[in-house]
Amino acid sequence: MLKERIFELSKEVFGFDFPKYLEVTNKSLFAVKINRKAKCYEELFGETPASILNVINRSFFEAQAGYSYDLHNALPGVDIPSDLFLLCDERLDDKTHKIDALIIHELCHLIIDSNNVQNTTLEIDDSANYLGKKMWDNTDIENEAISRHTIEFCTVLAAASLNAMKYLSTFDSKLKVINQAMRFDMKGRLRI
Numbered sequence: 001m002l003k004e005r006i007f008e009l010s011k012e013v014f015g016f017d018f019p020k021y022l023e024v025t026n027k028s029l030f031a032v033k034i035n036r037k038a039k040c041y042e043e044l045f046g047e048t049p050a051s052i053l054n055v056i057n058r059s060f061f062e063a064q065a066g067y068s069y070d071l072h073n074a075l076p077g078v079d080i081p082s083d084l085f086l087l088c089d090e091r092l093d094d095k096t097h098k099i100d101a102l103i104i105h106e107l108c109h110l111i112i113d114s115n116n117v118q119n120t121t122l123e124i125d126d127s128a129n130y131l132g133k134k135m136w137d138n139t140d141i142e143n144e145a146i147s148r149h150t151i152e153f154c155t156v157l158a159a160a161s162l163n164a165m166k167y168l169s170t171f172d173s174k175l176k177v178i179n180q181a182m183r184f185d186m187k188g189r190l191r192i
């Protein structure tokens with residue numbers, strides 16, 4: 001269900017055909033849940049091969065969610081062309097719109113890392129630039145190299161939040177999308 005939701009949000013919010021992206025790049029999408037208590041990664045969907053689970057479990061980084069683009073290039077020992085979606089087990093019981101917002105956040109990482117911003121329906125206009133800058137000012141900028149929450153990321157997420165408001169019934173304001181998508185990554189709620 002989560003996999004289908006990722007594909008749906010990719011289509012609706014970004015105009016990005018996720019299954020086609022996987023087909024063209026000849027990759028698989030695997031997903032693991034981040035078990036914070038046991039400090040390990042466990043299968044979530046996609047039938048993540050044991051070989052990959054073994055490699056990623058050699059070290060543990062606590063996070064609420066994540067997206068690893070081209071895992072086989074990022075992590076020595078992974079020889080299956082793949083992307084990896086990560087979600088903390090504690091988030092699985094969140095309300096739908098909250099999970100949706102985190103998925104939108106992770107899709108922004110994918111869109112940027114795969115160089116596909118221009119292949120989406122996102123409009124990087126004055127409004128997105130303005131909101132993106134506001135959001136970026138509200139993040140932990142010193143951690144940018146690790147979080148990848150660059151000003152480009154924030155601007156892309158701002159544009160995605162405008163689309164989410166337009167095309168999804170779950171969100172009635174762009175700020176709600178941003179504040180949910182960045183709820184673990186901003187110093188406080190974004191207000192304008």
Ligand SMILES: [Zn+2]
Pocket residue numbers: 105109147148149
């Ligand atoms: Zn992020």
